[in-house]
Amino acid sequence: MTVATQPEIKPTSTLTSGPGMAKIALIGNPNSGKTSLFNQLTGLNQKVGNFPGVTVDKKTGYSQLTPQLRAEIIDLPGTYSLYPKSLDERVITDLLYDPTSRHFPDLVIVTADASNLKRNLLLFTQLADLQLPAVLALNMVDVAEQEGVKIDVETLQRELGVPVIPMNARKGIGVAALKIVMTQQLEPNRNTFFEISADLKPLLKNIKHRFNLSNDYLALQFAHQYKSLKFLSDEDAAWLHEQLEIAAFESNAQQANETINRYTRINELLLDAVRVEKVEKDEKFSNRLDQVLTHKVFGYLIFFAILFLIFQAIFAWASYPMDLIDEGIAGLNGLIQDNFDGPLIDLLTEGVIAGLGGVLVFVPQIAILFAFIAILEETGYMARVTFMMDKVMRKFGLNGKSVVPLISGVACAVPAVMSARTIENWKDRMITIFVTPLMSCSARIPVYTVLIALVVPEKYYLGFLNLQGLVLMGLYLIGFLAAILSALLLKIILKARERSYFIMEFPTYKMPRWKNVGLTIIEKSKAFVFEAGKVIVAISIILWVLASYGPGNTFEQAREQAVAEAQSRNLNEVQTENKIASYQLEASYAGIVGRSIEPIIRPLGYDWKIGIALLTSFAAREVFVGTMSTIYSIGEEENVSTIKNKLMSEKDASGDPFFTPARSFSLMIFYLFAMQCVSTLAIVRRETKSWTWPLAQLLYMSGLAYVMAFITYHIFS
Missing domain, CATH: 3.40.50.300 (P-loop containing nucleotide triphosphate hydrolases)
Incomplete structure (x- = not known):
């Protein structure tokens, strides 16, 4: 292929727009x-x-x-x-x-x-x-x-x-x-590729005069698309509508004619500029690979094997960097607490740094998840997945294009909901938007990780099957099942019978461009740290204040009561301090809020401390971990232990471990179904232009979460 010079394109000056x-x-x-x-x-x-x-x-x-x-x-x-x-x-x-x-x-x-x-x-x-x-x-x-x-x-x-x-x-x-x-100022292209018919000239002349246009084709586009051009006023749109009525302008027919004429012109110029020197006798590599990867049986098995690999990797590969981050945060807190003292130091270590640790410790898992997603997109395999899953989706009333938002929902529900704009059918689009948040997004990973680590042993079967990874994959599959069953229910309610079509072009298979994969990992990890992190750290600080202070003299009374009980039971100094911290936390503003909702959540096996975490995590699901970290940091005699150890050491009234399999699985199921993301609700409101859909989502998913968590708790109890 020869790279030519540019004989007909003469740069006139340096390209600028504003100051440089x-x-x-x-x-x-x-x-x-x-x-x-x-x-x-x-x-x-x-x-x-x-x-x-x-x-x-x-x-x-x-x-x-x-x-x-x-x-x-x-x-x-x-x-x-x-x-x-x-x-x-x-x-x-x-x-x-x-x-x-x-x-x-x-x-x-x-x-x-x-x-x-x-x-x-x-x-x-x-x-x-x-x-x-x-x-x-x-x-x-x-x-x-x-x-x-x-x-x-x-x-x-x-x-x-x-x-x-x-x-x-x-x-x-x-x-x-x-x-x-x-860097060059290029002259506007004077070549034309479509001749506008003479009978349209009077209409276009009027449009050009009205809007001060100099280009016929731009005037034609105003005629075609005036209803969707946001910069046109209602008065201008009404004028255009009237002119088109007078001219008997048929937009669809004109578009079809234009497309045919353009392809005729394109064929002519390609005859001179392009030639094919060989015709492939064998099928392309991509087509041969598709025979396996999109096979009606093996295609699904391969897809689920890839999912299995992803969830195994999230646990197995991320454990070492997560431990390093956790130890680093604990070491930093210990260093500060050993050398400084006072309320501001407590705020820094038990509020800010504890909350920050709840963000940073999950960055390796978030990075691994997005690395796999980026690789699947870069190679071209993601397009095949949407094609295969289209056959399944239609049985549950979803448009084939719904597969893209559902798969994107594994990363984050906000862009996933926005990607539903490609669905032309209104009912299909609304159903897709409604069920997409049921897909387990990356924000749930911190919750799943901590709770799975508490009650699921780190066992391997056949030398490579990680039990914790299997449980994580099971949670994702439950979310997917809930999404498609909810779609089927909504299809019945909305009586969505319109036919819709799914058209997707398969890109050829390529090796991933690792620079693009790296950019995706960095971009998504930064978004998690700086967007979710801001919310988590802010709520952690507020929680520390609420947990460290109480109304009136309740804190002093709680201290006196704890000291009296410790003396009567002959507790040592460390046990006494823990008893004081426990009583003061219960008497704090946070304890009062938690106690007020405890009767509602008690049937699920939760106490008032978990109640605080449920309330705060309505801002964002991943706040749960930072909240629990902050609550269980209050009054510890040690520096800062890991979040897992904090929760494992929690005891119930009888002295038994509080986070039993029943409570932990109930919490996982609650977070799997609950709509606990303000950002998702906001984007659904913007996409649907109504509060009806986000409020319906909130009520449906919260109710579903409560019922399913209740059933789970009593099954495992």
Whole structure:
């Protein structure tokens, strides 16, 4: 493949946007390597936010193109054309059709799969007709060459009228050349790929005059999409509707005609620029592999084997770094307590550091979970999983596209709920949003880990089957079963009979790009530490205050009562201090709150201390561990032991271990089903535009959690 110069594209000046900052939009088909290119351009210098006025993720990053020029890269959602089919894709048109927007790009980089140019160029030709300065990043040239596809880059560049940069974004090949082009001010593309019919010209002339537009194709897009363009006022939308009625404008027919004409033009230019030198006689490697991995029997067995490996790894591989973190936190607390004293030191060690330890100790497990998810996505296997599970999902009333949110829910319910926007059918989308939080997310891992470690022995069967990992996998499977059965129930209630379709393109199998995997691990771990961590540490501090103080002189009275009892029982100094701490905790503000809800949770086997943890963890499930760590740190005579040892040493009124298998499994089941995540409720409210759905979720999942925890406690008692 020859890389040509750019004879027809003359840079005029340095690209700038504001003081040394250029805005560059990255757009392309799904599986065209857009994410790999974004990571190559931005590295760790990226963040995730929201596009203005919508809940769609906006992934942005910064790339230092030259010492003087820094570019902001906006990673737009993957799309096949400028006619959006989902909420995610609509942000593209909102951005590219509104030159007054502060996010309007100076340059558009279009990623295209070199091995499938015909399909990828449909989007490019639409963008070109908008006359936006653009560059075509011709990605996956290595794959094209392996398939015998030869591309004359110079001819393609001349036909398209824009710079064409051959590259392999996964390996970083061609990125330097792309950066050089990105520093140049490119003239808008004057090549047109679709001739608008003459009978539409009067309508487009009126639209151009009304909105001060200079581009016919942009005016045509206003006609097609005025109902979904958020920057248009109600008055403008009403005017457009009236004009379209007068012109008898048929949007669907016009779109179909445009697509046919564009592909005709694309075929013509590809005849000169692309040739296939060999035809494969054997099936592609990916197709041969799919015969096994998507087999109607072996495919499911392989998938469950992979799940088994993931849950085994979460326990087996993470144990050593978790122990190191736990010992480090304990050592730090001991060092501070040995050298300093006073209420502020108690707050620091028993509140802040104890809560921080409840966050950091689970980072290895979170990292391992997201590492596996990233690898499955990078290799292309995740797309096969959604295809296989589609056959199962339909029997329970879910759309095939519901598989993506459900699988994403294993990581976090918030982006999983947002990913349901790709489901066009309203009822299918609502059912998916409703049941997705039942999938066990990564926030539940800290709860499961501590409770499993308390009551499930670390035994191995056949030398490699970890019993704790098996229990963890069982909890995830119970969550999945609850989700699909709840979907079936909701389908009956909503009487959802509309047919829906599931279309997904399989990417070819590839070796994971380890840089992308690493970026995912770092990004998700940071999100856990800084987002969940802020909540956990804040609640830990509040809890320490509530547990360290009480109304009036109740604390002094509790101390006197504890001392009197200790003297009557001839307890030693250490036992006396523990007795005082126990009595004062019960008399504290936290104890009062816990006591008030104890009658409600007593049938589940819980006491007032667990009640405090249940209340605080409604902010976020993982707060449970930090709460228990803070509660059981109060008044210890030792420095700080591990969370597990704190809970193991807890005794009930008769002196027996408090955290029995019955209580521990009941708690696991409660957290498996309970809606204890304010962020999820908030995102459901934003996605459904109603409080009905999140409140229904809260009531249904809380009730289900209570009933199932009650049954579990009495089965194991």
